[in-house]
Amino acid sequence: MNKDNAGVLGNIKKETETGEDLGGYKALYAIQTIKSGIVPEPQVEKELQLLLSQIAPSSVSDDPNAAQQNQKISPILQDRVAECGRMAIKYGLIQYAESACVTVARAR
Secondary structure (H helix, E strand, O other), rough: OOOOOOOHHHHHHHHHOOOOOOOOOHHHHHHHHHHOOEEEEEEEHHHHHHHHHHHHHHHHEEEEEHHHOOOOOOOHHHHHHHHHHHHHHOOOOHHHHHHHHHHHHHHH
């Protein structure tokens, strides 16, 4: 994905927002927009928080019910959470990186 290909980017975004997301493609789209630099650096923390709350709610909250849901995360979504952790480290968001690690460790 590239900032210069706004039409292609729009089509990809439209496809990921519609329908059921069995493969975690919505999360992958969000991760790739952060990696590609499409998301401005000041907005990265907000995007990572939103993404982690959608994939694994307990990673950003202290709710015990959310922690039980963590153990039901599919391997694909575990990989997406791990990638969020890597992105958090890249941008110096250590709290989110730690949360992502704990979430993946609980799920495995």
